[in-house]
Amino acid sequence: MGITVDVYDHDTDSTHQMLLQKLSKRGSYILSGGWLMDFVIRRVLKKKDEIGMYWDRSD
Template structure:
């Protein structure tokens, strides 16, 4: 039987695929969509962590900073004990981050930085996400942990103007 996280993941992936395939088709087909919303609204939003990117997330440190409160309430309780020990011990844990929008997977390191009191995703963040996706300051991203697949799911929720 599929888990709730699997169902949420499937809905989010289908919504992202629909957006990609429908982009610009309203004008091309001659359909007047003014006043009609085709935006998919999920009953259960899987993206428990939503963050507007700051310059520090896009710079030379090559890491996405995630606040401690978000991680403790939405991530660590769903991770296996050994992974939590690695993350909190400072060594970090290798994790897969699935980019739901592009259906690609990337290996990053999830670790607690005692110096800032925050958690970070590092080790390829700039190359695999910032540069590849063209992320800029003000973009809003969403992240959640899928306990059944033991991986993060990432999506660009809103592009900055």
């Protein structure tokens, strides 16, 4: 179970709906529901590639 969030890709000016899920009681989270197709495969991301993320608490 989780919450649906909009993830904006600044490089491609596109927005994707993802599911933000808490993995453990220690505060680990994952994005699912399209992350693999919408970001990893489409952007040809590889192991050790770095991405930047920003969380806008006011939006």
